[in-house]
Amino acid sequence: MPVAPLPKALLFDVFGTCVDWRTGITKAGEALGQRLGLPDTNWAAFADAWRAQYQPQLTSVRSGARPWTRLEILNRESLDTVLADFGLQQVPATERDAFNLAWRHLLPWPDTVAGLHRLKTRFILAPNSNADIALAVHMAKFANLPWDVILGAEVAQHYKPQPEAYLRSVAALGLTPHEVLMVAAHNEDLVAAGAQGLQTAFVARPLEHGPGQTADLHPAHAFTYIAHDLHELAAQLGA
Amino acid sequence: MPVAPLPKALLFDVFGTCVDWRTGITKAGEALGQRLGLPDTNWAAFADAWRAQYQPQLTSVRSGARPWTRLEILNRESLDTVLADFGLQQVPATERDAFNLAWRHLLPWPDTVAGLHRLKTRFILAPNSNADIALAVHMAKFANLPWDVILGAEVAQHYKPQPEAYLRSVAALGLTPHEVLMVAAHNEDLVAAGAQGLQTAFVARPLEHGPGQTADLHPAHAFTYIAHDLHELAAQLGA
Incomplete structure (x- = not known):
């Protein structure tokens, strides 16, 4: 097991690591399709397509091609694109606005809430997500994610994996990277994160992308901690 | 009682409202004086003097005379000034750094923790303080203040009572001022806060400045809510 000193704070990726966005x-x-009587649609494929818009959208901000824009705005724009791609242009704007809020109402993985509560007794817990503060706080209220503080893209004004997205979250806690x-x-x-000096913990989520997932099934590097879920991570950290 | 619709989020002043900074x-x-064998000092007067540095320090940032500087840095500078004023120049720098962390270890008023936990069941809770994130999160861990998110000066990059200190906290929550x-x-x-459209709640803290307090003993305006403590406020809000 790791020889690194125990961290003082834990930063969490959220989409995929803490919550099951695809489901x-x-x-x-x-639910939207049923209610509006939409044509038959593979909504899992729709979810994948919506999520696939994520990186190109973030890249447009990372590159400086557009000014800082929070994730909920980017997601809302992506939704228009994906609805068009799926031939669902008839969905009205108010329904699109409501559908976009589904990202606030994602459910945690079975171990997430209990694992976080266990870790919270010993460490400062914060999301370090590309989610903006509003999305993160409403999700936390809905899913009972017991963050001590919400950090991440909006506080850092940079999207992961840019170095500032890690370093500014660490600095906001008044800590040094190896303490996080x-x-x-x-x-x-x-x-x-490791390249900026942070400790690292890989927690596999083999169903994030559905039953056919091929990426991120295993840790590809010698991370500080490797665990199957947040209970196992808590045990490794003595929490 | 108020006719305003129930808010969705509550923002809290912290120093004086939630925690007893003077004590x-x-x-x-x-404790420092005893440990270092310092000359007899009126430490309550010292606390008042340290706190009295607060507004001039913030004004130097508000006015643009100096760039954004977080509160713990300002407090640390003020400490040097006040130690000199009290003839305590012999306190070494490492002890000054440690003394400055006393602001992270303040105790809540007797109703604060239970009142916040009660309010948290129904509302998003956040400090909207001039404290920076590091100070606020370490204080929250120490005093068991169950914030959902930490907002305030550092997120807004403006010190209260500047309008941005309220409006940017509201915007970060994805809400409108009258929802907060x-x-x-x-x-x-x-x-x-009221001038920016927020709802307002006055909670008297008649001992914040010690037994001789003369300011803020009573609400001076028709605020949305007026309560003697956070339990009474929770009851008024149906929490």
Whole structure:
């Protein structure tokens, strides 16, 4: 097990690591389709397509091509694109606004809430997500995610995996990078955090992308901690 | 009682409203004096003097005379000034750094923690303080203040009572001003919040400045809510 000193704070990736975005968006789409009488739609594929808009949208901000824009605004724009791609242009704007809020109402993985409460007794817990504050706080209220503080893209004014997205969250806590542990189900996120000096914990989420998931099934690097869920991570951290 | 619709989120002033800074700083000073064998010092007067540096320090940032500086840095500078004023120049720098952390270790008023937990079941709770994130989150961990998110000066990059200190906290929540209730023991804070369209709640803290307190003993305006403590406020809000 790790020889690193215990961290003082834990930062968490949220989408995929703490909450199951694919199931949540799929179910919200199915409910919308039924209610509006929409044509038969593969809503899981819709969820994947919506999520696939995420990186190109963030890249447009990371590159400076557009000024700082919070994730809920980007998601709302992406929704218009994906609805058009799926031939669902008839969905009215007010329904689109409501559908976009499904990202606030995602459900946690079975171990998430209990694991976080256990870790909270010993460490400062914060999301370090690309979610903006409004999205993160409403999600936390809905899903009972017991954050001590909400950090991440909006506080840092940078999207992961840019270095500032990690370093400004660490600085906001008044800590140094090696005092902070980044927890994620994504190798890329942890490699970027580790490059800035943070400790890293890989927690596999093999169903994030559905039954056919191929990426991020295993840790690809020697991260500080490797755990199957947040209970196991808590045990490793003595919480 | 108020005819305003129930708010969705409550913002709290912290120093004086949630925690008893004067007693905390006084006791930390007394402990320091004993440990270092300092000359007899009126540590309550010292606490008042340290706090009296607060507004001139904030004004230097508000006016643009100096760039954004977080409160713990300002407090640390003020400490040097006050130690000199009290003839205590012999206190070494490491002890000054540690004394400055006493602001993270203040105790809540007797009703604060239970009242906040009660309000948290129904509303989003956030400090909207001039404290920076690090100070606020460490204080919350120490005193068991169950914030959902930490807002305030550092997120807004403006110190109260500047309008941005209220409006940017409201915007960060994805809410409108009338959906948010500012809770404070200080008339000036509430007047400034109300001027930006927030609902307002006055909670008297008649011992904040010690037994001789003369200011803020009573609400000076028709605030949305007026309560003697956070339990009474929770009852008024149906929580």
